[in-house]
Amino acid sequence: DSGVTQTPKHLITATGQRVTLRCSPRSGDLSVYWYQQSLDQGLQFLIQYYNGEERAKGNILERFSAQQFPDLHSELNLSSLELGDSALYFCASSVLGGTSTDTQYFGPGTRLTVL
Amino acid sequence: DQQVKQNSPSLSVQEGRISILNCDYTNSMFDYFLWYKKYPAEGPTFLISISSIKDKNEDGRFTVFLNKSAKHLSLHIVPSQPGDSAVYFCAAVNQAGTALIFGKGTTLSVSS
Numbered sequence: 001d002s003g004v005t006q007t008p009k010h011l012i013t014a015t016g017q018r019v020t021l022r023c024s025p026r027s028g029d030l031s032v033y034w035y036q037q038s039l040d041q042g043l044q045f046l047i048q049y050y051n052g053e054e055r056a057k058g059n060i061l062e063r064f065s066a067q068q069f070p071d072l073h074s075e076l077n078l079s080s081l082e083l084g085d086s087a088l089y090f091c092a093s094s095v096l097g098g099t100s101t102d103t104q105y106f107g108p109g110t111r112l113t114v115l
Numbered sequence: 116d117q118q119v120k121q122n123s124p125s126l127s128v129q130e131g132r133i134s135i136l137n138c139d140y141t142n143s144m145f146d147y148f149l150w151y152k153k154y155p156a157e158g159p160t161f162l163i164s165i166s167s168i169k170d171k172n173e174d175g176r177f178t179v180f181l182n183k184s185a186k187h188l189s190l191h192i193v194p195s196q197p198g199d200s201a202v203y204f205c206a207a208v209n210q211a212g213t214a215l216i217f218g219k220g221t222t223l224s225v226s227s
Binding site for chain 1: 147149151156157158159160161164166204208209211212213214215216217218219220
């Protein structure tokens with residue numbers, strides 16, 4: 001158990017809908033990262049938050065957004081969902097972020113299926 | 116363009132033997148690398164890391180080797196155990212230190 005929790009574990013929804021994925025980092029970690037794992041693309045970095053502020057953006061679509069709250073939990077919002085958004089979404093956390101040696105610990109993931 | 120490549124999608128090894136998983140990268144500015152292990156229905160679990168100032172790092176049965184000139188790293192597992200059967204991901208930390216760039220993974224199967 002990494003100490004990172006994600007809810008829900010599974011989510012099934014329809015195209016055009018909007019969903020929210022939730023992540024609670026390990027105790028004491030200030031950075032939260034979101035990754036998407038699809039069959040053909042592997043694990044891809046989406047976005048990082050550090051202590052409530054956006055720090056880095058990766059391959060995140062404009063239809064997707066995230067935020068980190070004062071209690072450091074984070075939410076990833078996916079809207080106008082398309083079939084191709086079906087994937088595993090992982091959250092990771094680290095103590096600081098922004099230093100190359102800061103190890104990221106991953107949650108169990110949320111499996112999103114868009115029908 | 117893939118910056119971190121794991122060219123072998125799968126590897127089968129017998130229990131007790133050595134498992135060698137390989138990873139290549141293209142960006143010579145990468146200076147920190149990690150290996151993660153992933154079981155089905157779980158998130159990636161951190162295994163071992165190596166900084167570019169070293170060429171080897173060891174942790175129990177796991178050793179990672181880094182060859183900077185060849186832009187190549189490898190993970191050695193000795194001896195391999197059936198519980199090691201999983202997908203292994205190689206990752207590099209991006210230059211800003213803000214994200215991991217992953218390879219596509221190698222599925223290791225250890226038979227008893």
